[in-house]
Amino acid sequence: MEIDARGITYKALNESLRQAMAHGASDIVVRNVNGQRYIGTNLQREVRLELHGTPGNDLGAFMDGPSIVVHGNVQDGTGNTMNSGSIVVHGHAGDALGLAARGGTILVQGGAGYRAGIHMKEYQGIGPRIVIGGMAQDFLGEYMAGGVLVVLGLSGISAGKIRARFVGTGMHGGAIFLRGTVESHQLGKEVGVAALTDEDVAVLAELVGEYCEHFGGSPSDIMAMDFVKLFPLYLRPYGRLYAY
């Protein structure tokens, strides 16, 4: 089923998506998306949405279930506090990608802005997975408490050379896999750097495989590149700031 989003408000668009779903549609294509916000927010089932154009902020906010594919760029807050489902972006992402995400998968072909993966969470191994194909900016993975965040650096101005600063400040869970090298002054004090274990390689390979499935490229070529793992040094990074 197809919906033309040209000239309609986000409220009307989201309402018509809900109506379509209520009438049994499980595969919806939306064309001419131009800045409408909160798409995919209130669809609690595993529907498939294909969006053409530029969705507005908070795409998939609080999302639980749907699979969204975007042919275009996405803006800020994509996957905000997302619970489950997936968002695949054939383009770039704005700031705060996957903020406070609790589950689900986000794959971005291009780069992401600031604060990607901030405050991601997980419980007993179930957590969000975010893969950014291009570059990510400052405050990547800030306050991370769980999940997996991958930055491939395959495109962007300084492809392969990480320029983000304040990476992982306040990190106390989860893991970040970065292609290339990163200097200690770019990282939060709470962040440790290590080589990938076999387990890590398996996790990364799975995510790289998914990325290539959607966006092309050779998984083996990517896996042959140099990756580092960022992990939290302390369970309680701020434990010593307080006196009891």
Next chain:
Amino acid sequence: MAAMMKSFLPTKFVVERDPARCINCKVCVNQCTFNVHYFDEDDGVVRSREENCVGCHRCVVFCPTNALTIRRNPLEYRANQNWQPEVIEDILKQAESGGMLLTGMGNDKGHKIYWDHLLLNASQVTNPSIDPLREPMELSTYIGRKPDKVEFGPGGEMLTELPPQVMLETPIMFAAMSYGAVSLNVQKSLARAARELGTLWNTGEGGLHPSLAEYAPNTIVQVASGRFGVHSEYLRAARIVEIKIGQGAKPGIGGHLPGEKVTSEVSQTRMIPVGTDALSPAPHHDIYSIEDLRQLIYAIKEATDYEKPVSVKIAAVHNAAAIASGMVRAGADMIVLDGLRGATGAAPKAIRDNVGIPIELALASVDTRLRQEGIRNLASLVVSGGLRSSGDVAKAIALGADAVYIGTAALIALGCHVCQQCHTGKCTWGICTSDPALTKRINPEIGAQRAVNLVRGWSLEIKDMLGGMGVNAIESLRGNRLHLRGVGLNDTELEILGVKSAGT
């Protein structure tokens, strides 16, 4: 490793045990979690390590023979208005630890309590008072955005579609206290009490434990900066969704649940590793402007089909009036102002004691400003921050509040003695702890009964006050500053509060 420092901190409390009454039953030994009482095997008597006492009175209340009392250590310093004992001891503590001093509960400094300077009216002669025993007094309160006008059709049917409204049987709700800051049994007690009273309780920023899902129709869920426990089920179950921007105990900084209190159950509800500090960052990292706030408000409205009021809670700070106006225009259906004396499970003492303003002043100026701008109807105004009695509640409503939140008062009803050790997780009353051995000390059935009793008592008192004023509905008191007079207040204070001086 640094050389071991001897602590210079003097003992705060002295335990007085009456030997004529003490039967060495060891109840105090079992009840104390601060390692004060112990049984001396050799001498066969119970003794006390007074240096550990925090003044929580658990042992006093539970001693079967009333053998115990607690006194402040009568250690006399040379009189000094500037260098008070507490200040001296804070410096010593900091010299010994090098960190931010943490504390629990609300501001305990002697800032003016304006409730104690405001007095209510009663009807005499010119207006008759109404007898609440004979005539019904209405306390019901509707929370939600009210439209600018209401239109009716030819048959008397209402044409205007009302935004979502939530009815409270009494204008008193239970304040946000997160799971982790307080125990599950405390939340169960308040949830049950809220259901019985026909009012609401608030989950705080720790998420909603699955065992409390049955209380959803009486639940306000919070979306705080840490987004703990926030998922679509949570949002859809709630009666009201509240975005927490700040709280009175620690305006401007985020929340902090010490790792000691993050047990596996807390970890599961919050989705963070066990034993880690649960930090809610200072701002929501997707709210950096008023437009961003509007974005989150509408994200929540979209996620909940526009079926529930969305509340925004801030600490009472400078320019609260302008901030509140912005929040209302950003789409909030309910505004919560939490004043200087609001409590917390853990906050840096320096922030708790120095940041924020009293709720009475914030309330008056916000209500006045919203009325002046003609937007007072767009959001319900709820206040909190150390409200202690039905008198405080009635005065808050007279100053303009639609309803109030009580936090500390509700915990005191459950047994809290305000010893300010919440951040240690060792609460002997079983209130603000995650230790399963201690949380058992609160029985939710009894806890609910106590909370219901408190709110019922206050509600009856408010009804008496209303009748005394010659009105029969709380709506007639709401924002009606003419029913208040001030005593011991200067002109500026009277002007901000919008009340006249007693005698005029």
